[in-house]
Every structure is written in C-alpha cells, then in structure tokens.
Amino acid sequence: MNEPTYEMGLRSASALKLRATRLLAEGGPEAGLEAAILFHDAARAEHRAFQVLEAPSALARLRSLVEVGACYLAGFDPWSAADIWGALLQLKPLVSADVFDAQTADFRARFELESKAVKPLIRGMHPSALTSPSLTARRTLRQTCARARNRFPGASNLWWIEYRCAYEAQDWAKAWTAISAVCRLDPERETPLAMRAELVAHLRTPAALTFADALLARLPDLGPQVALFLSFTLAALDNGDRTRLTQALEAVRAAAESPRRPPTAEESRYIRAHALMLNAWLEGKAMSLEDALYRTGLGRQALVNDVELSDLARSELGQAA
C-alpha cells in the first residue's frame, strides 16, 4: 500500500464531506445541490483512495463500499446508493454474517428509510411521457420530477429528466440549469457533457459561451461524443468570419482521434458527416446535409425533413444517458 497516497486520498474525501456538511448547516437556496455535488465528489475520492490498496481483503472492500454508499445517501442520491447496496450484497458471501451485519447496519437502515421515501415520490413518473403527444402527460412528468428532485437534489437521473423536459419545451435556461447539475454531480459521464455542449448553441449566454471556449481549450482531453457536439455548437455559432467554423473542424478532428476512447460506429458516421460539411464550407463549396448523410452511411436519416445534423446526432446518441 502506498500509505501517504492512501492517507491523502481519504483525507481529501473527508474534507469534502465536512465541507458539504458545512454548506447544509449554513443553508441557502442552493445548499442541497452544492452539498450533494461535494458528497458525490467525496464518494469518488473514497473510491480512488481504495484503488491504491494492494490486494485488499473482502472486509476492506466492504468497509470502503459502505463509505461510498454513505456518501451517496448523504448526497441525496438513493439511486447511486442502491447500486452500492447491490455491490455490497455481492460481497456478502465473502465475510461472516455477523461482520456483514455490523459493517452495513447503519448504511442499510438509512438506505431503507430513503428507499421508502423515493417510491411514493416517483409513483406515476414515466419517462416515456417525455415524447408523449399529451400535454397533460408531459406536465405530470415535469411536476412529479420537480417534486422528487426537490427532495433528492443529488439524483442526477432526476436532473436528466428535468433537462429533457425543459429541452422538449425549448426552455433553454432551465435545460441549462438541469444539464449543468447532471454534469457537476457526475462529471465522468460523457453524454451529459456532450448535451451541455450542444445546448450552448441554443442558449448563447456569456456563461454558456465561456463554457464552450473552456471545452475548446481542452480538446485533447475530451471524449469523442463531447468533441463532436462541441463541433456542432461551434459551427452554429459562426458569424460568417469562419473563425468558429475552423474551431469546429478542429473539434470534429479531435472527436475522430480522441485519446480517451475510439468513437463508436454510430459516432464515427456523424463525425465523418460533420467533417465533410465543415471542409466543404471552409473551401467555399456547396454540400447539402443530404449529400453528407448519404456519403457517410446515414442515408436513412436523409429521408427526415427539416432537421440539422446535430438534431439527428442528438436523437441517436444523446438520449440514453
């Protein structure tokens, strides 16, 4: 074990938990979300600290997982805590029943309490209502989600539904708030970050533009999906002087060559289509969306009326977060 690294990791997680508790103690309108974000950071820090241990025993794994789960519970996120409870049950056969019960008793009691609070709050909440033609169904989903999210501001799945609802309603400011919360609670997931980048083109506020430029400054670190959607946004922001188009081309190239992971087959088709269009625009040549779609294996999408490439990519790649 690298003891100083392990100790520093645990101390950093501890400090995050104490800072989150301080925010809750101070109160304020955003205290719940801000504390939840810190507790989620703490959960990841705990997990990282544990990775330093060489060949940890089942008991050590159990204790570390319980702490990660406790961070999620403290961070108002019973859904992530449920994942941890599942992982704990998988470890159960590896330790004695007494040890398992003693180590998990506090977590289990609180988890059961929170689980009971979740169920009535999300009763009748069907995410399929997002695309329902019924206004009532969509409004019910939005209201149910907002109620549940007020109680559990650390649940990124609820913020994600809220983002989708707001997006469908073209309430860009609300969609931005919601997708920003998802990204801060779960910064390691690519799709929400990609969707946040995509939203900049609709919102165009100084904060949103600053965010896009900050992403552009770290292109080599971005996953292919984030770089692809950033390239759509940059192209949409071009004011005719081609500066943004050039940046968009850089971004789409970064998407194709992302060192984080290779793009999937679906992502590659959209990357190629967008690169084709950008190259043509920059060379002053005509290139229709249909041409680009047919030439990159997206011919079926060419039969859809009145959409942008980014809409097609969003509906294919950006809905499953």
Place this chain on the structure above:
Amino acid sequence: MSEAKVYALEQLYQDQHPDLVIDTIPALLAWIPGTSKAKRRAPFRFSVGWQAQSHQVDVRWTLAELSRRDPGVEASAARMLSGMTPHREHVTQLAAYGLAMVALSIFLPGRRVLQYRCNRAPDLLLSLDPTDPSGVEVSGRARGGNPELDRIHAEKLPGLLRLGASEVWLSLWCASPRLGRHVKVLG
C-alpha cells in the same frame, strides 16, 4: 476538580489536520455561545468527563486568528446562527466534531483524526488500517445535560462494541448546560 484547561480554537489547526478542522470552526462559533445574551461571553467553560474525573475546559478564540485561516468563518457562523437552513442538526453535528477534536488534542496530545466517515460509527477515525475502524464516535445535543448524555452513551455502546475495532472512544457534548465526556469504551 483540577485547574481549568484553556484551549484556543486557533490551536486546533496545529493539533489536528487543518483540512478536517476548517469546516468545524464556524459551527463551534455558532453553537458554543448559543443564542442567549447572558451566555455569550468567553471563555466558554465546559465540564468534561475524562478518566472518571471532571475537568474544566475553557474554550476561547480570537476571531482575527481564525479569519486568517478561513476568511469566511464569521459570515459562515452568522449564516448558521440565522437558522435559515432545514438542516440545523448539522450545526450541532459539526460543532460536536470540533469539540471531539479539542478533547483529543487536550487529553491525548499527539493523536490525530485521520478520516471522517459519513453518518456511521465511529465518525472520526484514528486509524488508516482499512480493516480496523478505530476512532471516536461523536454526538452533540443542544440541551439535556448528563441524563441525555447517559442515554446516548447507553444507546451507542452495543453497536460500537460490535464494530471489530481495536480502540473506540465516545465523545459526547451538550451546549446547555455546557458538558462533555470523552471516554474510552474499547481497547
């Protein structure tokens, strides 16, 4: 009863890891004096049970010194005092952690808290061994005095003995009257 021990909160930054101290300080500033004018005068004297004896511990602080470490400390304490949070129990919780670290620094000089755990016993760990949860279980109450601390002690003890730790302390605090106890329950 022995002579009063004086402890300045700014000293806590030296005696314990600053990262674990900083967020307990505003809560101590908000919780210890309480809201009654008559009681808001330093030093704040706690009767603390330690090794079967009662010790007087006078807690005091210099705001300028604390602000040097954390410029937001005064505003943070004011927000906690204003009661604009649905999570008021966290003020007590953080203040109790701070007092537990004060007691540790006074009665067990050199011992340092190494980790803080979320809502499970013991709260403050003194060990880095991933299989040995040796540490300090902490609890605070706004009022109730010794009967309330006795009740918490009795309630927590069975769970603490089942943790498989080699050393466990119980650190209990009450704001009104100002009482504390820092007792070893295992090891």
